Amino acid sequence: MFKSLYKLFNLLPIKQDRITFASDSRIEMDGNFGFVYENMLKQGLNYDYKFMLKSAITEKKTLKETIQLAYWFATSKKIILDDFYPIIYPLKIREEADLIQVWHAVGAFKTFGYSRVGRPGGPSIKSLNHRNYTKAVVSSKNIVRHYAEGFGIDEAAVAPIGVPRTDIFFDEKYKENKREELYNQYPFLKNKKVILFAPTFRGNGQSSAHYPYDVLNLDKLYNELKDEYVFIFKVHPFIKNKITIPYHYVDFFYDFSEYREVNDLLFITDILITDYSSVCFEYALLRKPMIFFSYDVEEYIQKRDFYFDYQSFIPGVLAKSTDDIVNSITNNEFESERIEPFVQYFFDDLDGNSSERFVNELIKEDVQ
Structure with a gap:
């Protein structure tokens, strides 16, 4: 019709x-x-x-x-x-x-x-x-x-x-206003560094989209990082299985998955953890550290594949376990020298x- x-x-x-x-x-x-x-x-x-x-x-x-x-x-x-x-x-x-x-x-x-x-x-x-x-x-x-x-x-x-x-990544007034808005709305973000966990989904599409949260050791993340950081989950909108945060960790883990624009959250983020999500492109414009938690990268390459060699492409450090994540953060090892060439290749106009x-x-x- x-x-x-x-x-x-x-x-x-x-x-x-x-x-x-x-x-x-x-x-x-x-x-x-x-x-x-x-x-x-x-x-x-x-x-x-x-x-x-x-x-x-x-x-x-x-x-x-x-x-x-x-x-x-x-x-x-x-x-x-x-x-x-x-x-x-x-x-x-x-x-x-x-x-x-x-x-x-x-x-x-x-x-x-x-x-x-x-x-x-x-x-x-x-x-x-x-x-x-x-x-x-x-x-x-x-x-x-x-x-x-x-x-x-x-x-x-x-x-x-x-x-x-x-465009907002080049608008200092917008970024400052958004940071102030987020800090006022979520005051617990103010005095801690923010880790944003923003992975893509697993599955063949919207109907089967999910994320296996059990690949993360929440106990280890909490015990090792709670003094200096808060840990925010922002999963893909297709993912229907939500993270269950244990009550005794509610002062460290927070689920922001319902927050509409992930780009706004990047302005208050100190470390981004992602895997195969395109959010890494926008975050690279801020020249801040990234960890690529890709525990299943070999399998993902076989099923989905990439336009570039994954390990040489990513503008950050590869992590395959929670231990790798914690070690990277506590030792301040992010391979951040990868970011600038990445930005120059994927953005023609930085204006x-x-x-x-x-x-x-x-x-x-x-x-x-």
Whole structure:
């Protein structure tokens, strides 16, 4: 029905100033969407903005919303996505329009999309997913080919103009305000150093996403680090099995998984512990220590694989056990010399103007 409605509405002329933002992973104009939209308003661009925002792919659209979305897609000059959006992939985008993907992740790390054909959880070579993007944005010319391959689009369609949501890492006022806001909201963070544990999920997708918390020795972490640190969990939104924090450790471990924007938490973080998550790209912009707790790296390489050799790629120290984590922290051994080359490779423009480039180069030149 949706595809038929879209074809029917294609008989109507495109609204030359209409821009539609569509997401199945957020209900507010935040993340990349927020920065792009805010820059449009800052520039006084009074376009005909439309929004279709849902918290998850599983949140159904009403009949009215379905009809509305088909109409907006058919008559918009620009359609902007920030994540996987399955309802749009069978559609043929009109020649005078653009479908722009401003992906939720930064950089290129673990393989995704058509780079995973033939692997568990990978797409069929006949899949239509992603292939109709007319433009996609990335942080560096060095990863254009990886996104082109992952999305199944031409390299010419991938624009290395920077990722809008990274602009805050160059905004000292924003960072200071966010730190103050977090300290006021969570005063227990003030007088301790903060360890942020932000791993990606295990499983083939949203339905099977989980994290095996038992790989962490909570007793050891608490006993060795409690005097100087607090330990914050921020797991991937897909992960449904939440960490159970023993009552006698509640002054050390805290679960911040419901906090929406992980980037804001990075500003009060002293040490990041991750594994295969793209959060390492943003955190690298702060030039602070990272530990890559990758106890299953050999298995992960076989099942998922990476665009780069993992151990030479990571901008920090590799840890395979809780002992390794503790030793790295207590001995102040993080291999931080890896961070600067990492930043220089994965970011072309370190100026905080990615949102403005997005608007000026991908929107204003065409929209009337």
